[in-house]
Amino acid sequence: MTQPQPDISGPVEIAQDIYWVGNRNDKGFESNAYLRVFRGNGKQFNLLIDPGPSPDFHAIASKIEHVLGKDYSLDLVYLNHQDPDVCINTVHFQRHFPKLQIVTSEDTWRLVRFYGLKEKQFIATENFKTGKIRVKTGHQLRLIPTPYAHFRGACALYDEEQKVLFSGDLFGGLTTSTNLYATKEYWDGMKTFHEIYMPTNLALKKAVHDFRQQTDDLEIIASQHGQIIRRDLINFFMAKLETLAVGLDLRDDSRLVIENYINAFNDILDKVRTNIDETIVSNLLNTFKSDGTFPNRLIVKNDKIYSLKVTVEEAFRLFATELCHSLSIDQKPIAKAIVIDTIADWHITTETPCPGDNPDEHQNNMQEDMLEEGESSKDTAIDNPLDFEQEELDNLLDDLMGNN
Numbered sequence: 001m002t003q004p005q006p007d008i009s010g011p012v013e014i015a016q017d018i019y020w021v022g023n024r025n026d027k028g029f030e031s032n033a034y035l036r037v038f039r040g041n042g043k044q045f046n047l048l049i050d051p052g053p054s055p056d057f058h059a060i061a062s063k064i065e066h067v068l069g070k071d072y073s074l075d076l077v078y079l080n081h082q083d084p085d086v087c088i089n090t091v092h093f094q095r096h097f098p099k100l101q102i103v104t105s106e107d108t109w110r111l112v113r114f115y116g117l118k119e120k121q122f123i124a125t126e127n128f129k130t131g132k133i134r135v136k137t138g139h140q141l142r143l144i145p146t147p148y149a150h151f152r153g154a155c156a157l158y159d160e161e162q163k164v165l166f167s168g169d170l171f172g173g174l175t176t177s178t179n180l181y182a183t184k185e186y187w188d189g190m191k192t193f194h195e196i197y198m199p200t201n202l203a204l205k206k207a208v209h210d211f212r213q214q215t216d217d218l219e220i221i222a223s224q225h226g227q228i229i230r231r232d233l234i235n236f237f238m239a240k241l242e243t244l245a246v247g248l249d250l251r252d253d254s255r256l257v258i259e260n261y262i263n264a265f266n267d268i269l270d271k272v273r274t275n276i277d278e279t280i281v282s283n284l285l286n287t288f289k290s291d292g293t294f295p296n297r298l299i300v301k302n303d304k305i306y307s308l309k310v311t312v313e314e315a316f317r318l319f320a321t322e323l324c325h326s327l328s329i330d331q332k333p334i335a336k337a338i339v340i341d342t343i344a345d346w347h348i349t350t351e352t353p354c355p356g357d358n359p360d361e362h363q364n365n366m367q368e369d370m371l372e373e374g375e376s377s378k379d380t381a382i383d384n385p386l387d388f389e390q391e392e393l394d395n396l397l398d399d400l401m402g403n404n
Ligand SMILES: [Fe+2]
Pocket: 081, 083, 150, 169
């Protein structure tokens, strides 16, 4: 489903009096910050949630000013957990607003105080015995601890009036566009982020369970990375997240299996260089090179795949998808033959044997693109893409070797 996407060059009011004031640099790993303006009882109270990393300071400060005007001040910063991408700008804001207070958990404070934050202005989440922060304007914020997701002291914040959940790293993700609102396609980047940063599915299960119990009629999930999830997709992403294997749940692939995959990737690249087009390979390798904002999933050195940061299945899915994206329709059958031939050579059996093959609908479309004309081969390949007749495989290989 397409979501209308707002202009992200300025602040975006994601719910009444709640503004996204983050930055977008289109590097795949984006941080979000949020401003909540409370008005009531003749008072105003300005809360900044997860103020973000230093490189985003100017963008965040100017967006806040856009909302509040030049003479604004901030009253409170809320920190979900201790990571610098969440917290560092608190130091800068506290210089400008010396009375700025900080609410976070005791576990988080034990670490963030080393950034140079003012001890006397810290209030522990544990001090709010009802589990709620009552703002002087009459509004309430519910504290929902999410232990080990990913830090033991992590704590989400739920705005009861606007029904917005500030979830920290949970529901965060890598992105391929600067779009602010999530579509179902966001899942791929969200999955990868959680696989790497979350320690165990148990933590995700508990967090999602507690979110369901303690938020009613949730409208928005506003995470600290990636895209904002609106009402119609909240159940979709919650259901996926609570069953996702992450961190320690992911089995370690043995060294020899990993080596087989790396050798297969490099053999495929060599054959694509020789038989299709060298620029396809250089473009493909470039997509795996990091700009330093997020650990690479496939590490490239000297124009080769050198090591893997994800499971072999995930590496194959990424490799195949990127390869598929860089091929023309005419080149796809040749590449498919190369892939099938090479993975057989390296004793690899995978449910994603062809570039772009994936059970979900979007990927299946790509898979159909990969297949040649002719219904019989298409049907066979979709049902079981590795189950090629020997004759069919021979023909593909003959094509590849120029024997026809
Ligand atoms: Fe984090």
